Amino acid sequence: MKVGLFIPCYIDQLYPQVGIATLQLLERLQCEVLYPLNQTCCGQPMANSGFASLSKGCDENFVTNFAGCDYIVAPSGSCVLHVKEHLVSRKAQRAASHIREHIYELVEFLTDVLRVDTIEASFPHTVGLHNSCHGQRGLHLSSMTEQGTPVFSKPVRLLNMVKGLQLRSPDRSDECCGFGGTFCVFEEAVSVKMGKDRIREHEYNQVSYITGGDVSCLMHLEGILRRKGSGIKVIHIAEILNSGHDNR
Incomplete structure (x- = not known):
């Protein structure tokens, strides 16, 4: 199994430790990980701002870099969902189709493809989980309360495997943090108020850490x-899932 590691641009520039942890975790789980050096942004910021036509170069570059991989994995639900729904290529339509069908967010990949049932990790802290909208509503990583369907959560399932971790859930576990990509720029006041509401619940639960699958949401909350x-x-x-193991 050749797994192409896609590291979104904001992780590469601002949170490189997340990319390193993802690589180490996949390798510990016996994946042959490839990291294409010429990868760049997936084009999501342009598409979200109404300039999807300007992201065509990103699409072609993405296909060029990841066409030979069995799977593509990224620690970012929003970027993965963008690729799943919008990646096109005039030069390599079949390769683009394969990528759309075989790109996974990290939690989704561990749960649905590798079917991980044990995690050798230790994180003795109280943790609150933030469910990002793209992961929950687009990739179906967890159930949505308004639908009244059976409750499930792939992130919770993995976190419960971590030794010493105490997970505390907010009352409104699937409410948006207010980041929303360019929304936090154009609607700054609303975005910040939504983020403060999320943080208030985690503070009430007296958590030491807030975790999630999208660094973009975590970055927004971290600023507040x-x-x-x-x-x-x-x-x-x-x-967290790679905790207890030395970085390279």
């Missing part, structure tokens, strides 16, 4: 936490 001088930290779920 820092401005208010909170001691709560954010950490990507890949870092």
Whole structure:
């Protein structure tokens, strides 16, 4: 199994430790991981801003870099969903189709493809989980309360395998944090208020960390936490699942 590791641009530039943790975790699970050096942005920011036509170069470059992989995995639900729904290629339509059908968010890949049932990780802290909208509603990583369907959560299932971790869920476990890509720029006040509401519930639960599968949401929450001088930290779920192992 050749797994192409896709690291979104904001992780590469601002949270490289998340990419490292993802690589180490996949290799520990016996995956042959390939990291195409010429990969760039998937084009999501342009598409979200109404300039999808400007992302065609990103599409072609993505196909060029990941066409030979059995699977493509990324620690970002929003970027994965964008590729699943929007990736096209005039030069390599079959390769683009294969990528759309075989790209996975990290939690989704561990649960649905590798079918992981044990995790050798230790994280003795109290943790709150933030469910990102793209992961929950687009990739179906967890159930949605408004639908009244049987409750499930792939991130919770994995986190419960981590030794010493105490998971505390907010009352409104599937509410948006307010990031929303460019939404947080054009609707700054609304975005911040939504983020503060999310943080208030985690503070009530007295968590030490907030985790999730999208660094973009965690980055938004981290900014609010820092401005208010909170001691709560954010950490990507890949870092928790890889905890207890030395970095390279």
